[in-house]
Amino acid sequence: MTIRVLIVDDQAMVRAGFAALLAAQSDIDVVGEASDGRQGVEVSRSTHPDVVLMDVRMPEMDGLAAARALLEPPPGVVHRPKVLMLTTFDVDDYVYEALRAGASGFLLKDAPPADLIAAVRVVASGDALLAPSVTRRLIADFARQKPSRAKDPSLRLNGLTPRETEVLELIARGLSNQEIAGRLVLAEQTVKTHIGRVLAKLDLRDRAQAVIFAYESGLVSPGDAG
Template identity: 50%
Template sequence: MIRVLLADDQALLRSTFRMLIDSEDDLTVVAEAANGEEAVDLTHQHHPDLVLMDIRMPLLDGLAATRRICAAPDLAGTRVLILTTFESDEHVAHALRAGASGFLGKDVTPAELLAGIRTVVDGEALLSPVATRVLVNRFLASPDGIGDLPRGLLPRLTDREREITGLAALGLSNQEIADRLVVSPLTVRTHVHRAMTKLGARDRAQLVVIAYQEGLVRAP
């Protein structure tokens, strides 16, 4: 069962999301937060698998709350999926920097939202074309780089892990990588997780960042 915490200052939206998520056999909402402070506190209390986080909230915004959650040692198993009204370059860049594993606009369909939750909990990044573009053009070009992510670890990867990491950094899904390399999606997933472990990446989003940082793939 995937346990989800909802963080949004609009009660109607939280109620809608709860009904949608609780209607699925493998998903359940464990708590709701109306502001960023509550989101952080309730995440520590419930240890959900995923926090569905709005950006604009009172007391503490969603980006600051995401940063606190992702930095907490006892919440290493919790992923954050940012859900907001609009995708701006600035918000995408800050969400990724804060440690978010995914970024969706609130105009997504119910099916896309549910699929996004499962994707992020499964360890894959959920990066739209906008987010990927920002990752390349703004995030990596910022003065302070990408923070404390490890460097110089690419030699630890096997040739296959390096190849698959590069394809993941180009935005390909596990299925797309499997189709290109004529292997099973499970094989791709295994290589991705091994690469994440060797590189110290929290999730697929950080793996993509490291691939660009280390020059495994080049920004266009």
């Protein structure tokens, strides 16, 4: 099965170079080219490539916006290509935006040609691939942001009984005492008692601080839906 590739870049010479490079591979077909993001989205919609090679910086509609358009298609559009972002500089803002949008990879244009070809194959197969410098940063970020879970606050969490922890979590979901009582089938007074103990044990003043503690300790995290 050949890999259908679409090349989106505003520089004609770059497009030509990539196209020649890729077309020389027996398992890769270049099915189209586009010179800006808007056009890229259109061509992608009509040619259904497996992989879109997308330059980040482009006129009209930049690569990020185009990637988003392709990766979160409007209702009715079923085709969803893999997107491999390309850039001359490794500007991290772009990287994160692109990855968040669902891009499958991020390469620097100064990478060896063989890398580009390999990247297209990897991405087409459903895996992902990043330039080494980008990988380094991603890992650093990843390593930096998580360990909060194992910090100080969560140690103090051990002092709480299961019931108290449960109540704390519901506070952190924004429930009132009455709602918590309803949810746990308790008298509102009981909820107050539990909360009182939680606040005392954790040395907090009110439920607002309890919410903060819940987030800081990792008991709940941004994105946890109800």
